[in-house]
Amino acid sequence: QVQLVESGGGVVQPGRSLRLSCAASGFTFSSYAMHWVRQAPGKGLKWVAIIWHDGSNKFYADSVKGRFTISRDNSKNTLYLQMNSLRAEDTAVYFCARDLDYLPNDIWGQGTLVTVSS
Amino acid sequence: QSALTQPASVSGSPGQSVTISCTGTSNDIGGHNYVSWFQQHPGKAPKLMIYAVSNRPSGVSNRFSASKSGNTASLTISGLQAEDEADYYCSSYTSSNTLDVVFGGGTKLTVL
Numbered sequence: 217q218v219q220l221v222e223s224g225g226g227v228v229q230p231g232r233s234l235r236l237s238c239a240a241s242g243f244t245f246s247s248y249a250m251h252w253v254r255q256a257p258g259k260g261l262k263w264v265a266i267i268w269h270d271g272s273n274k275f276y277a278d279s280v281k282g283r284f285t286i287s288r289d290n291s292k293n294t295l296y297l298q299m300n301s302l303r304a305e306d307t308a309v310y311f312c313a314r315d316l317d318y319l320p321n322d323i324w325g326q327g328t329l330v331t332v333s334s
Numbered sequence: 335q336s337a338l339t340q341p342a343s344v345s346g347s348p349g350q351s352v353t354i355s356c357t358g359t360s361n362d363i364g365g366h367n368y369v370s371w372f373q374q375h376p377g378k379a380p381k382l383m384i385y386a387v388s389n390r391p392s393g394v395s396n397r398f399s400a401s402k403s404g405n406t407a408s409l410t411i412s413g414l415q416a417e418d419e420a421d422y423y424c425s426s427y428t429s430s431n432t433l434d435v436v437f438g439g440g441t442k443l444t445v446l
Contacts, residue, residue, distance in 0.1 A: 251435070260337075261372070261380065261423050263435035275433040311379060317368045318427045319435060322391050324379040
């Protein structure tokens, strides 16, 4: 079935790095742009980044620009989020989501929790 | 990257209708016809309820409808049911000189 499965979350110290993965199945991954969206504990949804279907364009929220990098490997049907210089305020559940018309659409992963704490 | 503005909470009794507003600017909601609405139950991933302002994905109840006027989008839930109790988020994007996706702050719907 059509699904996205995130992995790579965990507890990390401030200033360190972490890479999240999002494995896609059940659809032609290489045909879709993809998003990362995060949600801090008890808070609302916040968009993080988008990457075009072929990786040719990437856009980021101001809060992560210069620290996070979105990428993809279409041969592995996998989306990535490289997170560097992590801060306490990056603590959140991170979701990957399929795109439609530049917005997260109908397919979301279950989320992976990233906790930044010393 | 200002968030879209939603009421923090709304409530209604079973069978009633409620409307949730989502106010943006001419750079996002008012600038095109791409507004989505999501429902999120605690501990779950968001579920798409509406896309492109007023379109329902397959499988979403026709009790959910949406529209847009100017810089404000609205989601209406009719015939409220207990399972509708959840958080609701609107989303749109700006594309002035870069692409920026914005969400509303979320609205907690309580079914009384």
